[in-house]
Amino acid sequence: MSPPDPTPVPLQDLQRQYRQIAPEIDAAIRAVLDSGQYVGGAEVSRLEEEFAAACGSGFAVGCASGTDALWLALRAVGVGPGDEVVCPAYSFVATASTVALLGARPVFADVDPSTYTMTPQDARRAAQGCGRLRAVVPVDLFGLCADPPGFEALGEELGVAIVTDAAQSIGARDAEGEAAGSRARLGCFSLYPTKNVGAYGDAGVVVGRDPELRRRLRSFAAHGSSSPNVYEEIGINSRIDGLQAAVVRVKLRHLEEWTKRRRENAAFYDAELARAGAADSATPLDAGGLPLRTPRAPAAPARHVYHHYVVRVPADVRSALRAHLSDRGIATGLYYDRGLHQQPCFAHLGPQRLPETEAAARETLVLPVHPELGSDQRRRVVEAVVGFFQR
Numbered sequence: 001m002s003p004p005d006p007t008p009v010p011l012q013d014l015q016r017q018y019r020q021i022a023p024e025i026d027a028a029i030r031a032v033l034d035s036g037q038y039v040g041g042a043e044v045s046r047l048e049e050e051f052a053a054a055c056g057s058g059f060a061v062g063c064a065s066g067t068d069a070l071w072l073a074l075r076a077v078g079v080g081p082g083d084e085v086v087c088p089a090y091s092f093v094a095t096a097s098t099v100a101l102l103g104a105r106p107v108f109a110d111v112d113p114s115t116y117t118m119t120p121q122d123a124r125r126a127a128q129g130c131g132r133l134r135a136v137v138p139v140d141l142f143g144l145c146a147d148p149p150g151f152e153a154l155g156e157e158l159g160v161a162i163v164t165d166a167a168q169s170i171g172a173r174d175a176e177g178e179a180a181g182s183r184a185r186l187g188c189f190s191l192y193p194t195k196n197v198g199a200y201g202d203a204g205v206v207v208g209r210d211p212e213l214r215r216r217l218r219s220f221a222a223h224g225s226s227s228p229n230v231y232e233e234i235g236i237n238s239r240i241d242g243l244q245a246a247v248v249r250v251k252l253r254h255l256e257e258w259t260k261r262r263r264e265n266a267a268f269y270d271a272e273l274a275r276a277g278a279a280d281s282a283t284p285l286d287a288g289g290l291p292l293r294t295p296r297a298p299a300a301p302a303r304h305v306y307h308h309y310v311v312r313v314p315a316d317v318r319s320a321l322r323a324h325l326s327d328r329g330i331a332t333g334l335y336y337d338r339g340l341h342q343q344p345c346f347a348h349l350g351p352q353r354l355p356e357t358e359a360a361a362r363e364t365l366v367l368p369v370h371p372e373l374g375s376d377q378r379r380r381v382v383e384a385v386v387g388f389f390q391r
């Protein structure tokens with residue numbers, strides 16, 4: 001007997017989110033239309049101030065996307081042709097493609113199987129073969145900080161810049177309670193619509209403290225200009241629209257409440273799946289338990305902000321589980337289904353084995369955890385996941 005047609009449980013529900021804040025958004029957009037400041041302007045300056053404050057950083061520079069944020073930050077710390085940059089192989093392609101776009105070589109490191117992030121030890125191992133290492137790019141993947149104090153120390157030890165890819169981790173905190181991105185030379189954020197704070201289009205932000213880096217970021221994002229009509233270096237056009245800045249300013253005011261909802265949804269999954277016999281990612285699986293691992297929640301003051309809620313199952317059942325959930329209207333995602341070292345665009349770097357990245361790519365599955373998820377919806381997700389293993 002087939003169950004009644006269920007209402008879908010999407011991976012994101014940006015329309016529901018918009019309906020909840022529509023009066024604020026509509027007023028903010030109208031104010032920009034009335035102001036005549038459509039690129040840059042007062043809204044962008046205010047966003048930069050508020051973003052720096054939210055991240056506990058000295059400054060924030062707005063740009064056109066998270067990808068541009070990475071490109072601008074790497075360029076600002078001096079990455080150029082022939083340099084090497086260590087980054088994790090388990091991430092979104094932009095973490096490494098921006099390195100390659102600057103003529104430098106991405107050097108891929110493996111990740112920790114219990115957090116899915118590159119550790120300082122992983123990075124140090126990857127750096128061993130490098131002769132022209134210029135920067136290391138830790139990724140605060142899925143909303144979990146990748147040991148910022150450890151990377152700060154590694155940057156000093158190796159004498160290279162740490163540029164953190166914090167695209168998925170706005171609002172996260174490290175083991176000492178510091179905000180994601182704030183300890184790096186530069187921290188890079190994406191405001192893509194599905195990120196924890198998203199625009200209604202593309203936008204990105206770089207945060208930091210060094211005024212000289214701020215000057216370089218501003219220059220490279222404005223065609224390399226040093227003063228009106230003078231172009232010191234070749235740069236690009238990477239700006240943030242007034243409309244997007246206004247939207248993001250509204251959404252920043254809701255970030256704490258949305259983060260709380262994400263964390264409540266994750267805690268619900270943690271507890272319910274543990275009750276059904278799942279283990280967390282740092283604990284060995286129980287013989288009689290569920291062959292499923294939940295993400296490890298770090299102890300306070302660290303704070304995971306669950307951009308994605310990632311479970312791990314044996315590779316040979318993952319697609320059947322996805323299909324089972326899909327039949328029940330529940331969307332899932334694969335982030336990521338291969339390592340960056342396995343992407344065709346990096347094939348020229350030569351073959352490489354990164355066992356933890358490859359295993360994670362085969363075994364992880366993302367469940368809906370967004371703040372708009374209703375308690376009925378998240379219960380259905382748990383029932384469907386547990387039901388799959390009890391067939």
Ligand SMILES: *Cc1c(COP(=O)(O)O)cnc(C)c1O
Nearest residue numbers: 065066067092094167190191192
């Ligand atoms: C989204 C994302 C980016 C790129 O951001 P865009 O705004 O899409 O250009 C870079 N790195 C990571 C880890 C991301 O999740």
